[in-house]
Amino acid sequence: MKEERKGMLIVISGPSGTGKGTICERMLREDPTLVFSVSATTRAPREGEKDGVHYFFMAEEQYDELLSADAFLEHATVHGHRYGTLKSQVQKQMDGGLNVVLDIDPQGARQVMAQMPGCVSVFILPPSYAELEKRLHTRNTDDSKEINRRLGNAKGEIDQMHLYQYAVVNDDLETACAQVRAIIRAEKQRTTRYFPVVE
Numbered sequence: 001m002k003e004e005r006k007g008m009l010i011v012i013s014g015p016s017g018t019g020k021g022t023i024c025e026r027m028l029r030e031d032p033t034l035v036f037s038v039s040a041t042t043r044a045p046r047e048g049e050k051d052g053v054h055y056f057f058m059a060e061e062q063y064d065e066l067l068s069a070d071a072f073l074e075h076a077t078v079h080g081h082r083y084g085t086l087k088s089q090v091q092k093q094m095d096g097g098l099n100v101v102l103d104i105d106p107q108g109a110r111q112v113m114a115q116m117p118g119c120v121s122v123f124i125l126p127p128s129y130a131e132l133e134k135r136l137h138t139r140n141t142d143d144s145k146e147i148n149r150r151l152g153n154a155k156g157e158i159d160q161m162h163l164y165q166y167a168v169v170n171d172d173l174e175t176a177c178a179q180v181r182a183i184i185r186a187e188k189q190r191t192t193r194y195f196p197v198v199e
Helices: 022-030 060-068 087-095 106-115 129-140 144-158 172-189
Strands: 001-005 009-013 034-035 039-040 055-057 072-078 081-086 099-104 120-125 167-169 194-197
Touching: 009 022, 009 106, 009 172, 022 034, 022 072, 022 099, 022 172, 039 099, 039 167, 060 072, 072 087, 072 106, 081 087, 081 106, 099 106, 099 129, 106 120, 120 172, 129 144
Parallel strands: 009 099, 009 120, 034 099, 039 055, 120 167
Antiparallel strands: 001 194, 039 081, 072 081
């Protein structure tokens, strides 16, 4: 049996603090066919973040040049900082048969879904707003003002859930990961990307 596969783009999105980053890390660790799409950003690195691994950290001027050259698949200003996904990065990996995972905010996700309707889109939800607030405080990366802003944004983002193909509630990390894993496994078998040859 000969098999050929086309790479796919997997968009994992949802409000800040829902655990989408943790879910993506788990999927990437478990499945060698998945690769992480590194986004560009104008925000400063957080402790432990490395340039080219977590993000491409860049100055506003460099970001502006890429924007003028239409180099982004999506770009957005989120919580006062600019983020963008480089088209060249994503296409190169997909052309190589890899499945590209995008961990992006809902604003950027909508642009990707519009430009690449063949992508797989998964929206990660919190079990409640109270739990979301608790998670944002627990991760200790933002001050109270920033947390309140993210909570305010979350309501509007959750209202956009119907634009995605799949919804997963992250009430229990193991269950949420199992659901995302099942989605990816099923999507790999679509006849638009999986080509078995019976001899």
